Amino acid sequence: MQKKKTAPFLSLLLCCTLLLTALAGCAASSPVAQSQATESFEPPESANQASDRDSILPSGAEPPDIETGLIPEQVLEGETGTIHYSYYLPENYDPQKNYPLMMVMPGYDMMWFGEESSGSNLSWDGFLCWTKLPEEMIVVSAQLTDWHETSARQAIELTEYFIDHFSVDQARVYAAGYSAGGETMSQAVSMCPDLYAAYLHGASQWDGDYAPIAENGVAVYIFMAEHDEYYGSERAWDAYNSLRDAYIEAGWSEEQISEVLQIQTPDDEWFAQRGITGNYHGGGNAVFGEKDVLNWVLSHSKESDIF
Secondary structure, three states, X not given: OHHHHHHHHHHHHHHHHHHHHHHHHHHHHOHHHHHHHHOOOOOXXXXXXXXXXXXXXXXXXXXXXXXXXXXXXXXXXXXXXXXXXXXXXXXXXXXXXXXXXXXXXXXXXXXXOOHHXXXXXXXXXXXXXXXXXXXXXXXXXXXXXXXXXXHHHHHHHHXXXXXXXXXXXXXXXXXXXXXXXXXXXXXXXXXXXXXOOEEEEEOOOOOOOOHHHHHXXXXXXXEOOOOOOOOXXXXXXXXXXXXXXXXXXXXXXXXXXXXXXXXXXXXXXXXXXXXXXXXXXXXXXXXXXXXXXXXXXXXXXXXXXXX
């Protein structure tokens, strides 16, 4: 009789043991248990490196490649308004180096008149000539909407934008302007003469001040056809004489002035030798094919020109 009572008790004990074992197995496979198990998991070294990189770059993005060569039809929404421009970066552009910067503004026919005019300055010699020189440099050409104070301030803002965002040698920032672009840049250079080391004033009238140019040692090369139909060479000589007087007033000697101030007013024969026999104002673009003039501009820097 005793054996019959013991058998059910053993069976019950065995069932309880099996039930507890099953419940423990379920707990081990539950999400909570899995979470607790992974808290002490050490990821491989490569995973840690990826995590560190993602904390620096947004969304794990790789740094963008720098586009070089001719970059056309860009837009800068600046404090002075919308600025349309194109620029050139040397093919071997290296952010660890510093490059000369040339800001060049075209004449009226290549300014901004709406989308139909976009990029009309891209084949202009006044833009491209600087990109073909042996020395690597950054070249910028804007299509502005006027040739007064607004355009001058936009030219300055665009210059500062490139200084801030590209590897620019700040002692070698240059400007060039043709016709309406020259009216703009003569103002810009005189408004911020501390920015520019030298300026090429091509077939244009001088609309800026003179004293700031001399006081800051900005070198100026003036070019105008003797028989320029639009401005006349008298305006070029007026600008030259006024700048010379300003340099004298600032204490420069005649020898020093000759190193930072030049004028060229070629006659008709000079243009004929270059295949230009009429429209001498438009022919003023020939200055951008004169490497001696271009290299004269680039020979100046802020450190070397202040006496």
